[in-house]
Amino acid sequence: MIQGFLILLAFQLLGELLVVVFALPLPGPVIGLVLLLASLLGLGRIPDSLKKTSDGLLSNLALLFIPAGVGLILHFDLLASEWWIILLALLVSTVVATLVTAALFQWLMSRVGGEK
Amino acid sequence: MMIGTDFWVYFAARPLIWIVVTLAVFSIANLVYQRANRLPILHPVLISMALLIVILLITGTPYETYFSGAQFIHFLLGPATVALAIPMFQYFDEIRRLWLPILVSSTVGALVASLSAVAVAWLFDARLETMMSVAPKSVTSPIAMGIAEKIGGLPSLAAALVLVTGVLGSILVPMILKRMRVEDQAVKGFVLGLTSHGFGTAVALEVGTVAGAFAGLAMGLTGLLTAFLLPIVIG
Numbered sequence: 001m002i003q004g005f006l007i008l009l010a011f012q013l014l015g016e017l018l019v020v021v022f023a024l025p026l027p028g029p030v031i032g033l034v035l036l037l038a039s040l041l042g043l044g045r046i047p048d049s050l051k052k053t054s055d056g057l058l059s060n061l062a063l064l065f066i067p068a069g070v071g072l073i074l075h076f077d078l079l080a081s082e083w084w085i086i087l088l089a090l091l092v093s094t095v096v097a098t099l100v101t102a103a104l105f106q107w108l109m110s111r112v113g114g115e116k
Numbered sequence: 117m118m119i120g121t122d123f124w125v126y127f128a129a130r131p132l133i134w135i136v137v138t139l140a141v142f143s144i145a146n147l148v149y150q151r152a153n154r155l156p157i158l159h160p161v162l163i164s165m166a167l168l169i170v171i172l173l174i175t176g177t178p179y180e181t182y183f184s185g186a187q188f189i190h191f192l193l194g195p196a197t198v199a200l201a202i203p204m205f206q207y208f209d210e211i212r213r214l215w216l217p218i219l220v221s222s223t224v225g226a227l228v229a230s231l232s233a234v235a236v237a238w239l240f241d242a243r244l245e246t247m248m249s250v251a252p253k254s255v256t257s258p259i260a261m262g263i264a265e266k267i268g269g270l271p272s273l274a275a276a277l278v279l280v281t282g283v284l285g286s287i288l289v290p291m292i293l294k295r296m297r298v299e300d301q302a303v304k305g306f307v308l309g310l311t312s313h314g315f316g317t318a319v320a321l322e323v324g325t326v327a328g329a330f331a332g333l334a335m336g337l338t339g340l341l342t343a344f345l346l347p348i349v350i351g
Contacts, residue, residue, distance in 0.1 A: 005195065008195035008198045008199055009194075009195055011198050011201075012194045012195055012197075012198050015198070025259075025262055025343050026259060026339070026340065026343065027197075027256070027258035027259055027262075028194070029193070029194045029195075029197035029198050029258075030197060030256075030258075030259070030336055030339060030340075032194075032197070032198040033197055033198050033200055033201045033204075033332075033336065034201075034336075036198055036201035037201040037204050037205055037208075040201060040202070040205040041205065041208065046202055046205060046206075050202065051202065053199070054199035054202045055202075057192060057195060057196040057199050058196060058199055058200070058202075058203070058321055058328065059321065061196055061314065061317065061318040061321060062159075062160060062161045062315070062318040062319075063138075063139075063142050063161075063189065064189060064190065064192050064193045064196055064314075065161055065193070065279065065282065065314060065315060065318070066138055066142060066161060066164050066165060066168065066186070066189065067138065067182075067183060067186035067187065067189050067190040068190055068193075068257065068275070068279060069161065069164075069165040069279045069283075070165055070168045070169055070172065070179065070182060070183075070186070071179060071183070071272075071275070071276060071279075072165065072169065072276045072279060072280070073169050073172060073173070073179050074179055074272065074276070075272065075273055075276045078270075078273055079276075082242050082243065082246050085236070085237055085240045085242045085246070086237070086242070086246065086250060086277065086280075087280075088236055088240070089233040089234075089236035089237045089242075089250050090233060090250070090253060090277065090280060090281050090284055091284060091288075092232060092233070092236045093228075093229055093230070093232040093233035093236065093253070093254075094229075094281065094284050094285050094288050094289070094311055094312075095288065095292060096228060096229075096232045097225055097228045097229035097232065097254065097310065097311045098285075098288070098289050098292045098293070098307055098311055099292065099296070100224065100225060100228045101221055101224070101225035101228070101229075101306070101307050101310050101311070102292075102293060102296055102298055102303055102307045103296075104220070104221045104224055104225070105217055105218075105221040105225075105303055105306055105307070106298065106300070106303055108216065108217030108220060108221060109214060109217045109300070109302070109303070111217075112213065112214060112216060112217055
């Protein structure tokens with residue numbers, strides 16, 4: 001458990017470090033993800049402790065967004081005048097992007113799928 | 117009564133109470149969601165956010181006080197993001213086989229998600245800051261804030277809109293995919309991650325680990341591609 005958590009935090013730290021050093025336009029944890037994936041591919045397996053910790057974190061991922069989500073409370077004034085435009089924009093684009101992406105990805109997959 | 121008030125004043129200022137309240141509200145919301153046969157509109161994140169905002173408003177608690185406790189939950193987002201490497205590693209062969217569909221769909225999807233939102237805002241004469249804050253709405257919040265700043269939006273508003281998009285997406289995307297008769301876990305996950313970043317990925321992980329892996333991948337690619345492409349396209 002502790003070991004797994006240490007691995008995750010160490011990779012996050014490494015990611016944050018690279019972001020600062022090379023002034024990358026990406027968040028540290030995303031770089032950490034890429035580095036961990038590369039390391040796992042090199043190692044060829046997932047250490048048990050890492051598997052346990054990450055399963056625990058990922059099965060409760062939704063919970064982790066709540067503190068930031070409550071921050072919406074800070075923007076009530078800003079949202080007062082244009083909230084309906086914003087909501088409409090978010091609704092329309094979610095529907096359009098879902099339709100386009102699902103159709104395109106499925107079509108491309110069926111073309112590659114032949115080589116399965 | 118005096119004792120009750122003092123008690124409240126004392127504990128409301130401690131970080132612990134807001135962790136306990138957040139976890140309790142989430143547990144209740146989860147229970148309601150399961151009882152209601154996972155009705156999308158009752159998604160526990162949505163219910164928890166609404167309930168917690170009401171609680172803060174009623175008790176007159178500033179968000180900063182709430183966050184001083186809730187930040188310990190928020191902090192785990194970092195290691196959880198890194199942990200997405202595990203499902204991606206598990207399904208890496210599948211991902212490698214599909215690299216071309218993945219790359220093309222995420223480029224097109226990321227641009228469609230962003231530009232269609234900007235187009236609607238522009239159509240209804242929204243302010244420029246609003247349009248530029250709406251643009252990165254499908255991107256995971258830390259990247260979205262950076263993009264908003266770069267193209268002339270408001271980073272904090274962008275972060276809030278990212279969360280609203282996530283909630284909307286986790287409700288709407290499964291409904292639309294059902295209508296489209298999409299069964300493939302990879303497609304479900306991919307679309308969830310692309311349109312609704314981490315929220316979508318959380319929903320995808322409920323569908324299954326394959327969906328989770330593709331959602332995490334789509335989330336990462338959408339973030340990367342939007343960060344590179346949007347400033348160029350909008351400029």
